[in-house]
Amino acid sequence: MYPPKQHQDNNIDHMIEVIKTYPLATVISVKDHHPLITHLPLVYEDGKLIGHIDIYNPQAELLKGDNDVTLIFAGPECYISPSIYSTTQLPTWNYIKVHLKGKVRAIESKAALKQSLITMTEFLEAPDHKYTLESDNPRLDKNLDYIEMFEITITDWEGKFKLSQDKKPSDTKAARKELIRANTQSITHFLDQIF
Amino acid sequence: MYPPKQHQDNNIDHMIEVIKTYPLATVISVKDHHPLITHLPLVYEDGKLIGHIDIYNPQAELLKGDNDVTLIFAGPECYISPSIYSTTQLPTWNYIKVHLKGKVRAIESKAALKQSLITMTEFLEAPDHKYTLESDNPRLDKNLDYIEMFEITITDWEGKFKLSQDKKPSDTKAARKELIRANTQSITHFLDQIF
Numbered sequence: 001m002y003p004p005k006q007h008q009d010n011n012i013d014h015m016i017e018v019i020k021t022y023p024l025a026t027v028i029s030v031k032d033h034h035p036l037i038t039h040l041p042l043v044y045e046d047g048k049l050i051g052h053i054d055i056y057n058p059q060a061e062l063l064k065g066d067n068d069v070t071l072i073f074a075g076p077e078c079y080i081s082p083s084i085y086s087t088t089q090l091p092t093w094n095y096i097k098v099h100l101k102g103k104v105r106a107i108e109s110k111a112a113l114k115q116s117l118i119t120m121t122e123f124l125e126a127p128d129h130k131y132t133l134e135s136d137n138p139r140l141d142k143n144l145d146y147i148e149m150f151e152i153t154i155t156d157w158e159g160k161f162k163l164s165q166d167k168k169p170s171d172t173k174a175a176r177k178e179l180i181r182a183n184t185q186s187i188t189h190f191l192d193q194i195f
Numbered sequence: 196m197y198p199p200k201q202h203q204d205n206n207i208d209h210m211i212e213v214i215k216t217y218p219l220a221t222v223i224s225v226k227d228h229h230p231l232i233t234h235l236p237l238v239y240e241d242g243k244l245i246g247h248i249d250i251y252n253p254q255a256e257l258l259k260g261d262n263d264v265t266l267i268f269a270g271p272e273c274y275i276s277p278s279i280y281s282t283t284q285l286p287t288w289n290y291i292k293v294h295l296k297g298k299v300r301a302i303e304s305k306a307a308l309k310q311s312l313i314t315m316t317e318f319l320e321a322p323d324h325k326y327t328l329e330s331d332n333p334r335l336d337k338n339l340d341y342i343e344m345f346e347i348t349i350t351d352w353e354g355k356f357k358l359s360q361d362k363k364p365s366d367t368k369a370a371r372k373e374l375i376r377a378n379t380q381s382i383t384h385f386l387d388q389i390f
Binding site: 001002003009014017018021023024026028030033034035037039040041054056057058068070072074075076077079081082083088090091093095096097099120121124125130131133137139140143160161163176179180183184185186187188190191193194195 | 198213229234235249251252263270271272283285294315316319320332335338358371375378386388
């Protein structure tokens with residue numbers, strides 16, 4: 001009954017594509033029955049995810065010792081008005097989310113941390129590589145003492161791809177078109193209100 | 196020390212703007228030390244948020260009885276390459292996230308649920324109103340038995356607006372421009388890979 005089968009995608013390659021295109025993870029730990037949440041880019045490699053956290057972030061002490069961690073990677077999402085369909089439907093929301101569970105351990109080596117920051121920058125700067133984080137960058141060295149590196153071994157994968165797959169092909173296509181339209185709309189008006 | 200003051204925005208009007216522009220909330224409950232997570236659009240009014248959940252979703256039983264609930268509303272985000280700045284900086288990620296904590300209660304009345312689905316649709320269809328959810332829609336009536344309505348009273352607000360505010364004005368402006376560029380980029384290539 002739940003979750004509806006037509007909205008689940010168990011293809012790990014699809015989930016990795018989401019992780020690589022939208023690397024900013026919502027990292028969730030639980031302490032005393034309350035969630036601690038930080039938004040951090042993570043780099044995927046061979047069933048593991050590497051990240052870095054500010055040592056003063058209260059969640060840092062939980063990202064070690066094989067603790068449980070839950071991750072959300074979020075792809076595009078939008079409201080789907082029934083007006084976009086050729087058939088009669090109720091309003092809904094479409095989205096692409098990847099939920100992962102894993103075990104997290106700290107990596108204490110400052111050399112590994114440094115290399116990992118360089119590797120992450122290389123990944124995020126692809127394909128144009130307009131910037132390279134050089135290993136002799138003095139700011140980089142200065143920062144190493146204030147960052148903790150961690151590695152998550154993924155134990156559970158769940159792909160929530162809610163994309164009107166249960167509608168007839170022309171309506172699924174209309175929903176896809178709407179997702180593209182909504183996710184390439186200007187955000188300038190919104191930013192003007194808040195910043 | 197944490198969170199860095201320059202990235203916190205305590206202006207509730209700014210947070211409400213995020214909630215109204217990006218209504219798809221990440222709704223987090225904790226059960227037996229594990230987070231349960233559902234993505235649901237919520238409608239804000241006077242310090243409260245109204246939502247609806249599938250009765251077969253295991254989280255439904257937690258969205259009642261004045262239970263604790265944590266919410267994330269997510270605005271735009273993007274990687275900030277040091278190459279966009281006129282000054283020397285390290286790579287970072289900018290984002291707008293609103294973290295809320297609240298108490299949730301169920302609203303049992305089917306009449307209130309029905310009216311609330313109509314009101315939510317009205318809100319989400321603004322400003323063009325290409326679709327109206329009519330109260331005599333037979334699909335709507337058929338669905339009421341499978342949806343639970345809940346109301347969250349917000350107790351804690353946290354605005355995480357990480358927007359390079361600590362840089363010099365021309366660099367903050369460059370980061371804003373990059374946020375706009377990244378968030379209006381085509382998603383077609385990504386969708387082609389996964390769907």
